[in-house]
Amino acid sequence: MEKRYFTYQQIHKSAQRIAEQVEASGFDPDVIVAIGTGGFIPARIMRTYLGKPILAVGVAYYDINDKPTESPRKVQWIEEAEKKLSDKKILLVDEVDDTRTTLEYCVRELMRHHPEEIAIAVLNNKDKPKKGTLPSEVKHYFVGETLGDTWIVYPWDAHDIDEHDQLASHT
Ligand code: G4P
Ligand code: MG
Numbered sequence: 001m002e003k004r005y006f007t008y009q010q011i012h013k014s015a016q017r018i019a020e021q022v023e024a025s026g027f028d029p030d031v032i033v034a035i036g037t038g039g040f041i042p043a044r045i046m047r048t049y050l051g052k053p054i055l056a057v058g059v060a061y062y063d064i065n066d067k068p069t070e071s072p073r074k075v076q077w078i079e080e081a082e083k084k085l086s087d088k089k090i091l092l093v094d095e096v097d098d099t100r101t102t103l104e105y106c107v108r109e110l111m112r113h114h115p116e117e118i119a120i121a122v123l124n125n126k127d128k129p130k131k132g133t134l135p136s137e138v139k140h141y142f143v144g145e146t147l148g149d150t151w152i153v154y155p156w157d158a159h160d161i162d163e164h165d166q167l168a169s170h171t
Helices: 008-025 040-050 080-085 101-111 161-169
Strands: 003-005 031-036 054-062 068-076 089-097 117-126 141-147 151-153
Touching: 003 161, 008 040, 008 117, 008 141, 031 040, 031 101, 040 054, 040 089, 040 117, 054 101, 068 101, 089 101, 101 117
Parallel strands: 003 151, 031 054, 031 089, 089 117, 117 141
Antiparallel strands: 054 068
16 A cells, blocks of 8 residues: 655644634634544644643553454543533544544544534545544544555654654655
8 A cells, every 4th residue: 555654743743733723713722632543643732723622532442451442432531521512612633534433433522522513623534435434413523634545654753753754754
């Protein structure tokens, strides 16, 4: 599969573009919810521009014995703070919308806390058939760059960041 490398510089600018889209849309989030771990760094950069607090959630596709599971499960979720989500506008952030399973799961779980609105922001959406569907309550979907069905290599996965940046400069 074709690979696409992104540098931290590109990620930062992508997150900035998303924040600008959010501001231009009129959607004014009260809180950012970052889906870990891929959503952590993008959410933090968006906070620089949007100035809103971040709550973190973690979902995984493996169980306690490291066995793969069919559907996502919570490994970390909003506890004390979740009461405060009712009537709030949430910006749900992840790095990539691939199958959409995780995003659907997180939107549905967050909706149980009766937020006023949930919008989604991802650095990259893959233009491909999706397994997950987003509820009609999701009115805003912000994306940095839409790609085909390629494998994206993010800088935080690099063991050698200089080599990673080299590879990014060739694509
Ligand atoms: P989605 O619902 O947001 O579409 O994500 P999906 O569950 O399909 O993705 C499963 C895992 O695969 C996620 O990681 C996601 O980040 C990762 N993934 C999907 N496509 C790519 C890609 O092109 N490049 C990279 N680097 N990762 C990809 P996860 O299990 O949630 O782990 P984490 O890395 O976020 O901690
Ligand atoms: Mg992820």
